[in-house]
Amino acid sequence: MSDPKLISKIPEGPLKDKWSKRKAEIRIVSPNNKRKLEVIVVGTGLGGASAAASLGEMGYNVKIFCISDSPRRAHSIAAQGGINAAKNYQNDNDSVYRLFYDTIKGGDYRSREANVYRLAEVSAAIIDQCVAQGVPFAREYGGYLANRSFGGVQVSRTFYARGQTGQQLLLGAYASLNKEIAAGSVKSYPRHEMLDLVIINGEAKGIIARNLVTGEIERFGAHAVVLATGGYGNTYFLSTNAMNSNGSAAMQAYRKGAFFANPCFAQIHPTCIPVHGDQQCKLTLMSESLRNDGRIWVPKKKEDVMKLRKHEIKASQIPEEDRDYYLERRYPAFGNLVPRDVASRAAKERCDAGFGVNETGLAVFLDFADAIQRLGHQRVQERYGNLFDMYEKITSTSPWEEPMMIYPAIHYTMGGLWVDYDLQTTIPGLYAIGEANFSDHGGNRLGASALMQGLADGYFVLPYTIGDYLSHKFAEPKTDINAPEFAEAEKAVKERIAKLFAVKGTETVDSLHKKLGHIMWEYVGMARNEEGLKKGIEEIGKLREEFWKTVRVPGTNEEFNQELEKALRLVDFFDIGELMARDALNRRESCGGHFREEMQTEEGETKRDDENFMYVAAWEYKGEGVAPELHKEELKYENIKIATRNYKD
Numbered sequence: 146m147s148d149p150k151l152i153s154k155i156p157e158g159p160l161k162d163k164w165s166k167r168k169a170e171i172r173i174v175s176p177n178n179k180r181k182l183e184v185i186v187v188g189t190g191l192g193g194a195s196a197a198a199s200l201g202e203m204g205y206n207v208k209i210f211c212i213s214d215s216p217r218r219a220h221s222i223a224a225q226g227g228i229n230a231a232k233n234y235q236n237d238n239d240s241v242y243r244l245f246y247d248t249i250k251g252g253d254y255r256s257r258e259a260n261v262y263r264l265a266e267v268s269a270a271i272i273d274q275c276v277a278q279g280v281p282f283a284r285e286y287g288g289y290l291a292n293r294s295f296g297g298v299q300v301s302r303t304f305y306a307r308g309q310t311g312q313q314l315l316l317g318a319y320a321s322l323n324k325e326i327a328a329g330s331v332k333s334y335p336r337h338e339m340l341d342l343v344i345i346n347g348e349a350k351g352i353i354a355r356n357l358v359t360g361e362i363e364r365f366g367a368h369a370v371v372l373a374t375g376g377y378g379n380t381y382f383l384s385t386n387a388m389n390s391n392g393s394a395a396m397q398a399y400r401k402g403a404f405f406a407n408p409c410f411a412q413i414h415p416t417c418i419p420v421h422g423d424q425q426c427k428l429t430l431m432s433e434s435l436r437n438d439g440r441i442w443v444p445k446k447k448e449d450v451m452k453l454r455k456h457e458i459k460a461s462q463i464p465e466e467d468r469d470y471y472l473e474r475r476y477p478a479f480g481n482l483v484p485r486d487v488a489s490r491a492a493k494e495r496c497d498a499g500f501g502v503n504e505t506g507l508a509v510f511l512d513f514a515d516a517i518q519r520l521g522h523q524r525v526q527e528r529y530g531n532l533f534d535m536y537e538k539i540t541s542t543s544p545w546e547e548p549m550m551i552y553p554a555i556h557y558t559m560g561g562l563w564v565d566y567d568l569q570t571t572i573p574g575l576y577a578i579g580e581a582n583f584s585d586h587g588g589n590r591l592g593a594s595a596l597m598q599g600l601a602d603g604y605f606v607l608p609y610t611i612g613d614y615l616s617h618k619f620a621e622p623k624t625d626i627n628a629p630e631f632a633e634a635e636k637a638v639k640e641r642i643a644k645l646f647a648v649k650g651t652e653t654v655d656s657l658h659k660k661l662g663h664i665m666w667e668y669v670g671m672a673r674n675e676e677g678l679k680k681g682i683e684e685i686g687k688l689r690e691e692f693w694k695t696v697r698v699p700g701t702n703e704e705f706n707q708e709l710e711k712a713l714r715l716v717d718f719f720d721i722g723e724l725m726a727r728d729a730l731n732r733r734e735s736c737g738g739h740f741r742e743e744m745q746t747e748e749g750e751t752k753r754d755d756e757n758f759m760y761v762a763a764w765e766y767k768g769e770g771v772a773p774e775l776h777k778e779e780l781k782y783e784n785i786k787i788a789t790r791n792y793k794d
């Protein structure tokens with residue numbers, strides 16, 4: 146039985162009719178009433194930009210916030226590989242059901258059927274919407290939109306714009322947003338960071354934000370608040386996320402009563418450029434699309450490994466029969482296109498066994514020699530040219546001549562704020578969309594599905610569902626930002642900032658963040674166990690204490706101060722890290738990206754425990770220094786046969 150505090154509002158009836166049924170039930174707000182209603186959207190990535198543009202066009206008054214100097218510089222711009230949609234353009238028997246099935250299976254049976262089906266259902270409309278906006282998707286010679294494959298599926302359903310899909314999609318959403326900004330329905334607040342959520346009578350009514358240029362702490366009121374603030378992968382310090390990506394807004398909501406779901410489900414992406422030193426602050430993703438044609442391997446012989454590490458031979462000198470294409474060997478049905486969690490663990494397994502190909506022993510090869518021979522230089526250049534250039538600029542090695550070296554790195558967070566079918570959190574009037582919510586990806590997200598989810602939420606789900614809540618609000622007056630709740634929240638923010646300046650220690654924020662990253666990678670990383678997780682929680686606690694004694698935040702609040710911004714975010718990363726470890730400790734099963742060493746098969750594959758853990762773990766904040774309370778939303782699978790994930794045959 147699900148916890149009574151978690152009412153998922155999944156409509157009754159057959160799966161394929163649920164979304165239509167819900168849409169038919171949702172109360173509509175008439176155009177003259179929409180004009181009276183205000184909505185705050187925090188975040189201008191694909192989730193936030195598409196939601197704000199849609200809400201503005203529908204007639205609501207929208208305020209949109211972001212950290213960067215322009216909405217179009219949100220982290221979504223980094224997305225390379227593509228966006229999925231069940232269009233079946235390749236005539237390879239794709240369908241809404243197959244996309245739904247692949248996503249549930251890829252997520253290791255830990256996501257909600259109804260949400261995932263809706264995602265698959267609206268996926269095709271996203272492509273139409275983006276084409277109408279002018280997004281330059283890749284096309285076949287005849288003019289049709291092109292597709293490629295991504296991990297965990299056997300059809301080609303990924304639409305792409307070379308290696309810049311996120312950028313092109315965001316430019317489309319940004320153009321729509323700008324149209325609304327020009328029309329006056331959306332007001333944009335770049336360089337404004339939300340620092341607290343304001344609750345009045347139990348409902349979300351506004352935010353406190355810091356003007357990042359002047360340091361002014363400002364109040365903003367609305368009838369509803371939407372968080373589209375992205376994921377919390379940067380808890381690990383080194384990740385593929387943009388430097389500004391953070392989990393603070395979600396934590397602010399959590400502390401005010403929004404439950405946080407499945408925090409331990411973090412995705413480790415198999416194809417990143419390996420760590421190359423301790424002065425690094427960012428990891429670079431090599432798009433998953435490369436696994437369409439690239440083959441992953443390590444040498445079979447340890448002596449070749451040693452020679453590679455000493456630079457005595459090059460990869461291309463190792464003969465074919467001495468190479469272990471370990472994904473093709475272990476998972477013949479999917480080969481190099483197994484899902485990310487499976488590919489990452491397999492790379493770790495080979496490197497742990499001593500076959501890592503660089504000096505640190507933490508790298509495997511991604512080789513294009515076959516593809517170049519099969520497809521020719523021109524085709525490979527068209528598909529991956531910019532990714533090859535990027536790799537060469539960073540490593541000084543040309544993938545045209547030698548295979549790339551790759552290793553898994555933190556990339557995406559499946560966990561996030563718990564939301565119901567309407568994408569509303571446990572706080573009425575507070576919604577979470579895109580990577581900020583936990584919704585659709587279970588224990589592991591499939592490639593090219595984050596962009597799909599962000600745009601599904603922003604263009605096609607939230608604009609309808611939020612109407613149900615707002616339809617009860619149009620008679621309410623505008624939120625009064627002089628209310629005591631705003632004053633209280635503003636005071637708390639100012640005190641938090643003052644407390645940080647008061648420490649006057651000697652350590653930089655980054656050096657402490659790096660330490661947190663080491664703890665997270667060591668104890669809450671690719672492989673987790675009970676002892677390590679307990680140790681991790683202890684170490685995070687000690688580091689938090691060290692932070693409050695030793696951190697140095699230079700400058701003042703009344704200026705552009707990125708050290709202050711980072712310090713405020715790091716305080717929240719400590720709490721997220723601890724929550725992730727607690728959740729991982731509780732989930733005594735291996736599932737998707739969450740690998741508990743105690744729970745594995747003889748072949749080293751994940752071992753789920755459906756009897757005891759087929760639920761969404763939603764954590765309720767209980768106060769500083771107090772353990773959070775776990776609530777469980779039971780997951781039911783009525784339209785899909787639960788099975789052990791099999792990518793072998």
Ligand SMILES: Cc1cc2nc3c(=O)[nH]c(=O)nc-3n(C[C@H](O)[C@H](O)[C@H](O)COP(=O)(O)OP(=O)(O)OC[C@H]3O[C@@H](n4cnc5c(N)ncnc54)[C@H](O)[C@@H]3O)c2cc1C
Nearest residue numbers: 188189190191192212221226227339375579580593595596
């Ligand atoms: C390198 C890379 C490549 C990827 N490639 C793909 C791909 O090919 N296909 C795919 O499907 N997915 C891909 N992903 C994942 C995908 O890009 C993200 O999951 C998705 O873009 C997240 O979108 P979002 O709108 O939820 O949040 P984001 O794009 O992260 O935007 C968050 C927004 O919130 C703002 N914000 C955050 N906190 C605050 C605050 N406190 N106050 C004010 N504003 C705030 C930020 O300024 C930003 O505007 C990739 C991810 C990475 C890292």
